[in-house]
Amino acid sequence: MATDGSGSDYVSGVPKLLLRLEGAALFATALFFYAREGGEWQRFALLFLLPDLSLLAYLAGPKWGAIAYNAAHTTIGPLAYGALGAALGVPFLLEFSAIHIAHVGFDRALGFGLKYGVAFSSTHLGRIGRVLS
Numbered sequence: 001m002a003t004d005g006s007g008s009d010y011v012s013g014v015p016k017l018l019l020r021l022e023g024a025a026l027f028a029t030a031l032f033f034y035a036r037e038g039g040e041w042q043r044f045a046l047l048f049l050l051p052d053l054s055l056l057a058y059l060a061g062p063k064w065g066a067i068a069y070n071a072a073h074t075t076i077g078p079l080a081y082g083a084l085g086a087a088l089g090v091p092f093l094l095e096f097s098a099i100h101i102a103h104v105g106f107d108r109a110l111g112f113g114l115k116y117g118v119a120f121s122s123t124h125l126g127r128i129g130r131v132l133s
Contacts, residue, residue, distance in 0.1 A: 010113070010122075010123065010124050010125060010126045010127075011113075011124060011125055011126070012126065016125055016126065019108060019113075019125060020108060020109050020110075020111060020125070021109075022105075022108065023104070023105045023106070023107065023108025023109035023110075024105065024108075024109040025105070026075070026101060026102075026104065026105030026108065027102050027105030027106045027109055028105075029101075029105075030098045030099070030101040030102035030105060031098075031102055033094075033098045034095060034098035034099060034102065037091060037094050037095050037098065038091075039095040039098065039099075043095070043099075044099055044102075047096065047099045048099055048102065048103055048106075049103070050099075050100075050103075051072040051073060051100060051103050051104070052072075052103075053072075054068040054069045054071065054072035054073070055068075055069060056068075057069065058120055062115075062117050062118060062119050062120060063117040065115065065117075065120060066115035066116060066117040067117070069114075069115045070114045070115055073103075073104055073107060073112075073114060074104065074114070075101055075104055077100070078096075078097040078098075078100035078101045078104070079097070079101070081093050081096070081097055082094055082096075082097025082098070082101075085097060108125070111125050111126070111128065112125070112128060113125030113126070113128075
């Protein structure tokens with residue numbers, strides 16, 4: 001575990017690599033299930049960045065931004081409504097769940113982690129963006 005200077009800890013070394021590879025696997029698996037459901041790729045492209053609308057909460061400050069971003073960038077919600085879609089036979093919920101999970105996996109693979117409430121650049125996978133000196 002390392003620190004980013006703000007007092008927040010983040011993952012480093014091999015565990016960080018494994019988390020990023022896990023994100024890539026999540027992305028690939030979600031794409032597979034989206035294709036298997038027969039989802040339209042135009043819809044996928046249109047909705048893929050939808051979770052990033054949570055970034056608008058940063059206008060209210062880093063605490064609220066982190067809360068909104070983290071809520072939109074975990075697999076808890078999409079797994080829940082994906083399971084509901086499977087139970088009720090609602091294909092759109094399954095497809096949207098796959099798109100949402102693909103987005104989360106893609107972000108993790110790129111190194112975008114869950115946010116700490118101190119700054120947008122402070123994530124559990126380390127600092128992102130330019131380092132200003």
